[in-house]
Amino acid sequence: MNRYRDAFETLAERGSPLGAQALLERIKGTSTTSTAVPAPAPAPRHRLSGPVVAVAVFAVVLLAGVPLLLLRPNGTGTEMVDPTDTVWREFPEDVMGFAAGPGGFIGHAYHSGSSQIVFSSDGVTWTPVEFPREPDYEPPPMAGPQLRMAVANETLWLGIGPENEVTWTSTNGRDWSLVEVPEELATRFRDVAAGGEVFLATISDPFDELPPTLWRLGAEQWERNTPVGFPEASDLEDGHLEIAGGGAGFVAVLSKPDGSFATWASDDGSVWTPGVPVEAPEPNPGQRGASTWVIDMPGGWMALNFAFTDGATMIHVRTSTDGLQWQLQPDPPFSYRSESFFEVDGALTGIDGQAAWLTRDGATWERLRTFDPPVMWALATTVDGQTVVLYESEETANESPDTTIVMGTPFEEPKPDPAGTALQDEILADGVDTRAEYETAVAAMVACMEDRGAIVDEWSIDPNEDVSTEYSGADADTAFWFCHRSYVDRLAAALMR
Amino acid sequence: MRRFAAVVGRPDVDPDDLVQEAFLRTLQVRPLAELVAPAAYLRRAILSAANTQRRRFGRTRTALQKLRGSAPCAADAEYPSDVAELFRLSATERAVLFLHDVEGYSFEEVGGMLEMSNGAVRMAASRGRRRLRSLLEEAES
Numbered sequence: 001m002n003r004y005r006d007a008f009e010t011l012a013e014r015g016s017p018l019g020a021q022a023l024l025e026r027i028k029g030t031s032t033t034s035t036a037v038p039a040p041a042p043a044p045r046h047r048l049s050g051p052v053v054a055v056a057v058f059a060v061v062l063l064a065g066v067p068l069l070l071l072r073p074n075g076t077g078t079e080m081v082d083p084t085d086t087v088w089r090e091f092p093e094d095v096m097g098f099a100a101g102p103g104g105f106i107g108h109a110y111h112s113g114s115s116q117i118v119f120s121s122d123g124v125t126w127t128p129v130e131f132p133r134e135p136d137y138e139p140p141p142m143a144g145p146q147l148r149m150a151v152a153n154e155t156l157w158l159g160i161g162p163e164n165e166v167t168w169t170s171t172n173g174r175d176w177s178l179v180e181v182p183e184e185l186a187t188r189f190r191d192v193a194a195g196g197e198v199f200l201a202t203i204s205d206p207f208d209e210l211p212p213t214l215w216r217l218g219a220e221q222w223e224r225n226t227p228v229g230f231p232e233a234s235d236l237e238d239g240h241l242e243i244a245g246g247g248a249g250f251v252a253v254l255s256k257p258d259g260s261f262a263t264w265a266s267d268d269g270s271v272w273t274p275g276v277p278v279e280a281p282e283p284n285p286g287q288r289g290a291s292t293w294v295i296d297m298p299g300g301w302m303a304l305n306f307a308f309t310d311g312a313t314m315i316h317v318r319t320s321t322d323g324l325q326w327q328l329q330p331d332p333p334f335s336y337r338s339e340s341f342f343e344v345d346g347a348l349t350g351i352d353g354q355a356a357w358l359t360r361d362g363a364t365w366e367r368l369r370t371f372d373p374p375v376m377w378a379l380a381t382t383v384d385g386q387t388v389v390l391y392e393s394e395e396t397a398n399e400s401p402d403t404t405i406v407m408g409t410p411f412e413e414p415k416p417d418p419a420g421t422a423l424q425d426e427i428l429a430d431g432v433d434t435r436a437e438y439e440t441a442v443a444a445m446v447a448c449m450e451d452r453g454a455i456v457d458e459w460s461i462d463p464n465e466d467v468s469t470e471y472s473g474a475d476a477d478t479a480f481w482f483c484h485r486s487y488v489d490r491l492a493a494a495l496m497r
Numbered sequence: 498m499r500r501f502a503a504v505v506g507r508p509d510v511d512p513d514d515l516v517q518e519a520f521l522r523t524l525q526v527r528p529l530a531e532l533v534a535p536a537a538y539l540r541r542a543i544l545s546a547a548n549t550q551r552r553r554f555g556r557t558r559t560a561l562q563k564l565r566g567s568a569p570c571a572a573d574a575e576y577p578s579d580v581a582e583l584f585r586l587s588a589t590e591r592a593v594l595f596l597h598d599v600e601g602y603s604f605e606e607v608g609g610m611l612e613m614s615n616g617a618v619r620m621a622a623s624r625g626r627r628r629l630r631s632l633l634e635e636a637e638s
Contacts (some may be wrong), residue, residue, distance in 0.1 A: 008583065008591075011504050012504050013503065108624075108627065148587075191613060237527070238531075240609065257538075288606075289609060291605055308603060
């Protein structure tokens with residue numbers, strides 16, 4: 001429960017007879033039956049109540065290279081994320097990762113309650129960045145960063161102002177130039193796709209009778225595109241349209257809430273070819289919606305199809321070489337519960353709670369490492385030939401703005417135990433049709449842990465098939481992750497479905 | 498729906514008006530019965546209506562600022578409650594934090610509701626939390 005949740009509840013109830021009354025009682029100590037929001041007027045300031053607000057933690061990890069950088073907040077203890085971490089260094093900034101692009105990262109640095117945009121080429125040294133002001137634009141009177149969003153293609157950064165009314169470009173992340181935003185585009189676009197040497201922004205607002213419109217930014221100015229074959233308003237229905245960009249060009253994906261999706265592909269955004277529509281998968285019990293996300297991969301594209309149910313999010317993975325025809329891949333070997341996916345040097349990493357899994361082809365997954373606390377989001381770039389991932393995870397009991405960097409070596413995941421792989425294959429051959437089969441696998445996992453020196457005091461399986469294990473020992477964490485992966489992960493994923 | 502409207506709407510806008518406008522906009526596009534996920538679609542309509550009002554107000558604010566110099570507009574006055582900090586976030590940031598942290602939707606689902614990419618949703622949540630923390634620290638000092 002975050003500190004501001006009470007305030008959100010109060011805000012959500014404003015205007016309702018009960019909510020307005022409760023709000024006014026809290027503010028003025030009086031009662032009322034008004035259904036209106038109280039008018040702004042001088043009044044004592046009230047503090048948000050509840051536990052400490054969430055504090056984010058940031059980390060830089062070199063997955064592919066030798067050094068491993070990890071930023072963690074001062075004061076959260078020295079619990080090692082990875083047993084191979086070796087060197088710790090102090091870092092005096094609280095930097096929020098923002099975007100990765102040519103030459104490094106753009107981020108927010110926080111100082112005494114105010115934020116500043118900063119740039120770093122290595123994730124270690126951050127320097128302030130200034131953005132030229134648009135003379136006719138007055139930023140909104142709210143505390144916040146000058147930059148809402150930054151994206152980059154291979155050669156250029158694009159920065160977007162707090163209300164999407166101002167944009168800047170930069171070739172190095174340090175020196176920025178204003179790019180005028182046409183009236184029709186200003187404030188309307190939310191996401192921008194970067195591919196090759198151009199940026200594409202699509203805007204569409206059926207409620208304002210605004211059909212899908214494509215805008216293109218080359219080096220200097222936004223231009224309205226008149227693309228051939230781009231989806232029209234009649235194609236959208238109640239789906240939403242997004243564009244993914246990458247080395248292979250662009251893919252527009254129309255994602256429907258039933259899980260079906262359609263794609264269009266283009267080399268440069270001018271001519272679009274419609275793909276073969278993908279039908280909705282069989283809905284899960286209690287499914288309340290679905291969404292599809294397309295990212296570029298080496299030699300093609302990957303589509304992640306999320307199905308939302310209470311308590312869990314199911315995913316189906318499809319790949320395509322051309323963005324037009326999609327092949328369903330085996331289910332990932334982990335159960336996904338709304339954490340994070342991010343691209344790392346052309347590969348995709350999925351964070352399942354505290355474990356990171358990497359795939360380069362959408363079919364096979366490699367478990368990379370563990371994170372504690374779990375990752376909230378992450379981004380990556382390549383600096384000096386090394387992949388640098390900057391990720392944020394969440395802390396709830398720390399308010400220190402300081403961060404610390406730890407440097408170390410990457411975590412080498414051993415191959416799974418063949419006995420565990422065989423057991424899972426055997427059980428999965430006809431489906432996990434009894435709880436006893438699952439218990440057999442978990443018991444084998446426990447035996448595996450004990451063989452590796454862990455002391456397992458207790459284990460159980462709750463009604464949601466979550467495995468709870470109490471263990472201790474010097475290398476017990478490593479033993480748990482190895483044995484869980486070997487004996488249980490794929491069964492758990494199957495049960496989730 | 499009205500809880501969501503109350504969160505994303507400007508403080509001087511009645512949430513009921515926002516919900517009604519969203520329903521009207523949606524019905525102009527298609528009947529609710531034809532929507533696979535009407536709740537998600539209506540939330541998008543509410544956020545769209547809130548953003549339209551924000552743009553309208555932004556143009557008015559800029560014009561007034563030019564006329565009056567740097568004097569703040571009346572509607573920019575501080576909201577006298579413990580929700581004042583939330584109104585210093587953008588409507589999208591409030592929407593993301595409310596749907597994820599209060600209503601319990603996953604980031605991917607929030608992205609689908611608000612037509613935002615996975616990364617943009619997480620960035621908005623992170624930025625909103627950071628800004629709230631900064632505001633709290635500022636107030637405490």
